[in-house]
Amino acid sequence: MPYDNSAVRRQDRLLDEARARELLAGSRFGVLSLVDGDGAYGIPVNYVWDGDDSLYVHCAPDGRKLRCIDRRDRVSFCVVGATEVCPAQFTTAYESIVLDCRARRGLPPGERMRALELLLEKYSPAHKTTGLRYAEASFARTEIVRLDVVAWSGKTKRVH
Incomplete structure (x- = not known):
């Protein structure tokens, strides 16, 4: 998963890889952007x-x-970290990462269940046992999409 900031226009605003990994691990949601026919489709997801x-x-x-992914598996995923509008300075402090990915579906049952376990550990750690029972009961009604990261970069603006 190469972290590559070389294409970031503002080289003075690079987010270091360690902080980018913290954002990726700890953020609650991201925006998945896909191609939908001649247009685009972006949706916030856990x-x-x-x-x-x-x-x-x-x-x-x-x-x-899923229809978008079936047509084109190349997707973008964006996570935004801390932000603060700074009205007196006419700017915004922020940090974000953008990931270029290939979306995969039709995963084997074992990988799908492991992904559900990881999601439970992240979002419902105190209810994992109950969550696993729920995941097993609703398994046939659940799709898991794996986003394989091709490359990613991060940017930040700190305001003093």
């Missing part, structure tokens, strides 16, 4: 990072998101 090269997103087994 996700989990496997700590390696992939993110997982869960959804229903049909819908616009």
